[in-house]
Amino acid sequence: MYILGINAYHGDASATLIRDGQLLVAVEEERFNRQKHCAGFPTLAIRHCLEAAGIGPADLDHVAISRDPQANLHKKVLFGLSRPGSLKKVLLDRLANAAKVRDLRLELATSLGVPGSALRATFHQVEHHKAHLASAFFVSPFPTAAVCSLDGFGDFVSTMWGKGDGNRLEIAGQVEYPHSLGLMYT
Secondary structure, eight states, rough: OOEEEEEEESSOOOEEEEETTEEEEEEEEEEOOOEEETOOOHHHHHHHHHHHHHGGGGGOSSESSSSSSSTTTTHHHHHTOOOOGHHHHHHHHHHHHHHEEEHHHHHHHHHHHOGGGGGGOOOOOOOOOOHHHHHHHHSSSSSSSEEEEEEEEEEEEEEEEEEETTTTEEEEEEEEEOSGGGGGGG
């Protein structure tokens, strides 16, 4: 089973390829396009992942992106409503961003130069910090481990922690916008 993980549309765009639970390759787009903290779609990184594994787009079983526009939606709406002067801009920005994530199959097919029908993979939108936790735990050699993700922001959350056990993640807690230890380094 091949799983392609994609981090796109915000800083440090990247791609990762996993085969049968083993990490094969993980690379940031900036290594190819030389744009520090590249924030677009990681086309070159994805192509590198597929080439390094010797597979094509049709061999992918699952594709996951580390964004879920529906995650914490009620909190995003409440935040927007609490700032009526900026509500229109916030809503337009969020809608544009959500549209990019929603058309991931088309974006991937276009970037690889294949028709959408050539991609038989199932596509997944994974909440940003759950993607961080999963990408670390599920390829680790540990059957059980504490997991923690600290970041600037992703899907309205800056920090998430919990426990990885077998093939499950149990989320114990999270820190939400506007609080962020990650913003200290950005």
